[in-house]
Amino acid sequence: MSVFDRFSRGDTDDAGEVTKRRGLVERYVDSVTSRTGGGSFVTKSLRKVFPSHFSFLWGELALYSLIVLFLTGTYLTLFFEGSQEVVTYTGSHEPLQGQEVSAAFDSVMRISFEVKGGLLIRQMHHWSALLFVGAIALHMARVFFTGAFRRPRDLNWIVGLTLLLLALAAGFTGYSLPDDLLSGTGLRITNGIILAIPFIGERLAYLIFGGEWPGTDIIGRLYPVHILLIPAAIVAVLSIHLALVWRQKHTQFRGPGRTEQNVVGERVWPAFAMKSIGLLFLTAGVLTAMGAIFEINPVWLYGPYDTAAATSFAQPDWYIGFLEGSVRLFPPWEFRAGGFVINTLVFSGILIPGIVFGGLFLAPTIERRLTGDTADHHLLDRPRDAPNRTAAGAASIAFVAVLFLGGAQDVVASTLDFSVGHVTTVLQFAMILAPPIVFVITKRTCVELRDRTGPERTERRVPVERTADGGYHIPDDQLEDWMLAGGAAPGHFDEMADHSTVRGKHAHRDESDPVHADEEALDEMRDDAGADR
Amino acid sequence: MTQFDDAEDDATPVTAQRPVSDEARSEWSSVAHEDMNLRAYRAAIVAFVVAVGGGLLAAIAYWTSETETLLGVGLALALGGIGFGLVSWSKYLDLDEHVVQQREPLRTTPQQDADFEEQVEVGRQTVGRRKLLVGLLGGSFVSLAIGFVGPVGSLGPRPRGERDSTGWAPGRRLVTLDGSPVDLSSGIFDQLATVFPDGMIGRDDSQVVLLRLRPELLSERTIDDGALDGWVAYSKICTHAGCSVGLFGVDDREPDVVRQLVCPCHQSVFDPTDGARPVGGPATRSLPQLSLGVDDEGFLVSNHDFDRPVGPITWDEG
Ligand code: HEM
Ligand code: FES
Numbered sequence: 001m002s003v004f005d006r007f008s009r010g011d012t013d014d015a016g017e018v019t020k021r022r023g024l025v026e027r028y029v030d031s032v033t034s035r036t037g038g039g040s041f042v043t044k045s046l047r048k049v050f051p052s053h054f055s056f057l058w059g060e061l062a063l064y065s066l067i068v069l070f071l072t073g074t075y076l077t078l079f080f081e082g083s084q085e086v087v088t089y090t091g092s093h094e095p096l097q098g099q100e101v102s103a104a105f106d107s108v109m110r111i112s113f114e115v116k117g118g119l120l121i122r123q124m125h126h127w128s129a130l131l132f133v134g135a136i137a138l139h140m141a142r143v144f145f146t147g148a149f150r151r152p153r154d155l156n157w158i159v160g161l162t163l164l165l166l167a168l169a170a171g172f173t174g175y176s177l178p179d180d181l182l183s184g185t186g187l188r189i190t191n192g193i194i195l196a197i198p199f200i201g202e203r204l205a206y207l208i209f210g211g212e213w214p215g216t217d218i219i220g221r222l223y224p225v226h227i228l229l230i231p232a233a234i235v236a237v238l239s240i241h242l243a244l245v246w247r248q249k250h251t252q253f254r255g256p257g258r259t260e261q262n263v264v265g266e267r268v269w270p271a272f273a274m275k276s277i278g279l280l281f282l283t284a285g286v287l288t289a290m291g292a293i294f295e296i297n298p299v300w301l302y303g304p305y306d307t308a309a310a311t312s313f314a315q316p317d318w319y320i321g322f323l324e325g326s327v328r329l330f331p332p333w334e335f336r337a338g339g340f341v342i343n344t345l346v347f348s349g350i351l352i353p354g355i356v357f358g359g360l361f362l363a364p365t366i367e368r369r370l371t372g373d374t375a376d377h378h379l380l381d382r383p384r385d386a387p388n389r390t391a392a393g394a395a396s397i398a399f400v401a402v403l404f405l406g407g408a409q410d411v412v413a414s415t416l417d418f419s420v421g422h423v424t425t426v427l428q429f430a431m432i433l434a435p436p437i438v439f440v441i442t443k444r445t446c447v448e449l450r451d452r453t454g455p456e457r458t459e460r461r462v463p464v465e466r467t468a469d470g471g472y473h474i475p476d477d478q479l480e481d482w483m484l485a486g487g488a489a490p491g492h493f494d495e496m497a498d499h500s501t502v503r504g505k506h507a508h509r510d511e512s513d514p515v516h517a518d519e520e521a522l523d524e525m526r527d528d529a530g531a532d533r
Numbered sequence: 534m535t536q537f538d539d540a541e542d543d544a545t546p547v548t549a550q551r552p553v554s555d556e557a558r559s560e561w562s563s564v565a566h567e568d569m570n571l572r573a574y575r576a577a578i579v580a581f582v583v584a585v586g587g588g589l590l591a592a593i594a595y596w597t598s599e600t601e602t603l604l605g606v607g608l609a610l611a612l613g614g615i616g617f618g619l620v621s622w623s624k625y626l627d628l629d630e631h632v633v634q635q636r637e638p639l640r641t642t643p644q645q646d647a648d649f650e651e652q653v654e655v656g657r658q659t660v661g662r663r664k665l666l667v668g669l670l671g672g673s674f675v676s677l678a679i680g681f682v683g684p685v686g687s688l689g690p691r692p693r694g695e696r697d698s699t700g701w702a703p704g705r706r707l708v709t710l711d712g713s714p715v716d717l718s719s720g721i722f723d724q725l726a727t728v729f730p731d732g733m734i735g736r737d738d739s740q741v742v743l744l745r746l747r748p749e750l751l752s753e754r755t756i757d758d759g760a761l762d763g764w765v766a767y768s769k770i771c772t773h774a775g776c777s778v779g780l781f782g783v784d785d786r787e788p789d790v791v792r793q794l795v796c797p798c799h800q801s802v803f804d805p806t807d808g809a810r811p812v813g814g815p816a817t818r819s820l821p822q823l824s825l826g827v828d829d830e831g832f833l834v835s836n837h838d839f840d841r842p843v844g845p846i847t848w849d850e851g
Contacts, residue, residue, distance in 0.1 A: 047634075048634070049632050049633075049634040052629075116595065116601065117595065117601055117604060119601050120601040120604060120605045120608075124605075152639050185776055185798065188774070188775050188776060189774040189775060189776065189798060191775060192773070192774035192775040192844070192845035193774065193845075195845050195846070195847050196845060196846070196847065196848065197848070198848040199848065201847050201848055202692045202696070202847040203689075203691070203692060205689075206689035206690060206691070206692050207685070207686070207688040207689040208688070208689065209689065210688065210689045210690075211689055211690050211695075212695050212696065212737075212738070213737060213775070214737055248639060249634075249636055257631075257633065260636075261635060261636050262633050262634060262635050262636060263633075263634050263635075263636060264631050264632065264633050264634075265631065265632065266628065266629070266630050266631075266632065267630070267632055270623075270626075270628060271623065271628035271629070271630055274619055274620075274622065274623040274626075274628065275619070275620055275623050275628075277619055278615075278616045278617070278618075278619030278620035278622075278623065279616065279620070280616065281612050281613065281615040281616030281617075281619065282612075282613055282616030282617060282620070283616070284612040284613075284616070285609045285610070285611075285612035285613025285614070285615075285616055285617075286609070286613065288605055288608045288609035288612055288613075289605065289606065289609035289613070291605055292601065292602050292603075292604070292605020292606050292608075292609060293602065293605070293606070307735070307737040307740065307777070308710075308727050308729075308735070308737075308740040308769060308777050309777055309779065310776045310777040310778075310779050310796070310797050310798060311797060312780065312797040313797075314797060314798060324799075327774065327799055327815065328799040328800065328814075328815065329815075330815055331815070332811060332814070332815050332816060332817045333817070334817045334851075336851050339849065339851060340848055340849055340851055341846065341848055341849075341850070341851025342848065343817075343845070343846065343848065344773070344815055344817055345773070345774060345845065348815065349774075376639065376640070378636060409800065410797075410800055420800045420813075421800075421802075421813050421814075424800065424814070
């Protein structure tokens with residue numbers, strides 16, 4: 001008896017009598033759904049279809065690292081102290097013994113050296129944060145390069161970008177909490193950038209930091225922001241994000257039987273759920289291994305924050321790298337008029353990131369303006385199918401990548417044994433030249449790939465039966481599945497099949513109207529096989 | 534093949550749903566029986582066994598091991614084993630399926646649009662008739678917001694020119710981190726020290742880099758602005774974004790002439806022989822110079838406070 005059998009047992013008849021004994025799960029679910037009218041919703045949800053493609057996993061990966069973040073972060077709150085009160089370090093790490101440190105730094109040292117398992121959890125938390133933002137970035141790239149951000153999902157693109165901003169804020173506030181030399185320096189730079197804001201800068205900096213830098217308030221303020229406000233906002237916005245995915249249904253790549261009106265894939269239960277929960281545990285496992293084996297953010301090496309000290313090779317967490325680079329690479333320009341000054345930090349610390357994020361927010365609108373395409377899209381483009389979009393995306397990535405390198409220009413210089421000044425100059429030129437060059441190359445490549453016609457191979461196991469005359473035959477009940485998986489139409493099939501694993505070509509596509517062509521092929525095939533149900 | 538093309542329309546009664554047909558059921562069981570993927574099955578067994586072992590390893594390691602590495606590895610094996618086991622299990626069941634589901638239209642029909650507009654209009658007319666009340670309600674909200682300005686303002690004091698002054702004052706001694714004053718005749722050339730005003734060690738806005746350079750290297754304005762016998766003192770706070778300018782370098786190529794102060798944060802370079810003017814990197818302003826004097830005991834003192842704000846500036850400090 002199969003799994004499925006057991007779960008579909010126990011229907012109620014018209015009189016509401018349970019006709020068969022039901023399992024525990026069904027009874028609990030039913031006790032809720034029969035009080036909320038949610039029965040059909042639950043069933044529909046279990047049957048909901050998700051297309052599968054490896055690139056659809058990045059969003060899930062982000063979700064699962066977030067879960068690890070929540071669990072490990074909650075553990076850390078049980079020990080962390082969000083206070084800048086000065087204490088003398090008396091813990092077991094000898095080099096720092098007797099130093100005056102803040103209570104926040106002291107508590108992070110305690111987590112790392114005295115709490116058994118604390119360092120593991122702390123390092124897991126940090127690795128999860130790095131992976132979280134990384135997965136978000138990959139997820140966003142997938143959405144961009146496949147055109148999934150077009151109507152009606154332009155709405156969710158904006159929701160997603162809000163999540164990215166929240167994730168960056170979570171990362172930055174968390175990274176600043178231990179009050180070590182590296183993160184304290186980052187906060188000080190932030191203070192400098194805020195001061196530079198015209199009109200309100202000084203007042204704003206005083207409000208945020210509780211007065212002149214460094215003050216004694218900032219760590220205590222970042223703490224609730226990091227563990228309460230931002231996580232709550234992430235949960236709220238993420239719920240909207242996922243609800244929209246659910247409601248609008250997932251996009252899918254073009255293929256046989258895939259149209260703008262349907263979605264072809266696996267049902268949530270059990271196929272999708274089983275793999276996805278597996279991915280959750282795999283992610284957690286990998287993050288645990290990283291926390292166990294790879295040291296991250298060794299604050300005891302940086303030492304406590306000291307306003308009169310700073311270190312070289314001070315790179316922030318990777319996702320802040322592009323901001324750091326912007327601040328390092330922007331030339332020493334400032335504008336003065338009538339005793340007022342627009343400081344260089346206004347450009348490098350506010351304007352450039354503003355342009356980057358503004359561009360991201362506007363991407364769907366810009367594409368709509370340029371192409372005049374206002375239709376709904378549920379079928380994805382391959383990157384090569386939209387050379388201009390792909391080229392624009394690649395050029396933007398090139399720009400951000402140069403900024404990222406700029407954020408470590410001192411490391412680059414000392415690795416290559418050049419002077420920092422030279423590396424900076426080269427990168428400043430690259431900042432301007434790389435995007436157009438990358439644009440042109442990417443566009444050419446796309447056009448070339450798109451125009452190259454050739455067979456696309458797919459592989460799929462399909463049971464075949466031998467016919468009396470020695471040929472091969474796919475059993476009727478397998479035929480449609482075989483077609484949807486990208487198998488050839490039966491005509492081709494006879495010639496090709498000689499063992500049970502069949503390599504097939506996509507049915508030749510009519511580029512002008514691929515959807516339609518595939519639909520027809522499918523219909524024909526259904527008729528042929530008499531598989532009309 | 535299963536095809537659920539019931540558009541997710543809430544109006545569809547539950548009973549009218551395409552039943553999970555016998556056909557679908559037999560599909561599952563047949564898959565499970567016929568198409569046993571033994572490798573995946575074995576992989577799942579191994580993975581779950583590893584998971585069980587991992588959890589135990591973690592528990593044992595917690596009690597016996599000095600470090601946390603084994604604990605972490607054990608937990609990682611437990612978690613990863615469960616994950617890998619589930620994925621293998623689903624492989625074994627060969628759940629790859631291609632189910633077709635119809636999308637429901639998302640766009641509203643003209644009729645729905647019209648209904649919506651009508652409904653909004655009804656409300657607007659009902660509520661909007663009393664213009665006075667609408668206006669007063671709006672006013673109340675604005676005033677409510679104003680009422681909260683106070684508490685928000687409590688977050689930080691109003692700036693009262695703190696940025697215009699530091700701890701430096703006429704005749705105040707320069708002291709190093711351990712509190713000792715600096716003897717005019719003591720310095721070794723080309724060595725950097727961080728100093729504070731006497732009695733204010735650690736005060737952020739008063740941190741100063743003190744250097745003794747060979748006097749012939751110093752430019753005229755550097756001398757005019759308060760260099761003394763080769764001693765020069767500059768605010769240590771980078772005028773770019775505020776890091777501590779902690780690196781002092783002698784240029785290898787021109788060891789006789791080029792002296793540099795470098796900020797490690799964004800690599801701004803200042804020339805200490807010429808009023809710490811910026812010569813590289815993103816900084817646009819020189820480090821404010823501290824005018825030096827000497828007291829009766831022969832120790833370095835400041836003549837007066839800096840003549841402009843230190844560090845990164847606000848928009849009206851230009
Ligand atoms: C409910 C969610 C979260 C809670 C309760 C939480 C809690 C904490 C606590 C208490 C700390 C300070 C202890 C320490 O630094 O070792 C911390 C640090 C940190 N958090 Fe979180 N956090 C959460 C979510 C996040 C998210 C979403 C991110 C990033 C995207 C993040 C990134 C960081 C980072 C980078 C640190 C510095 C860790 C380190 O010291 O190495 N956190 N978090
Ligand atoms: S803070 Fe010194 S270079 Fe930016």
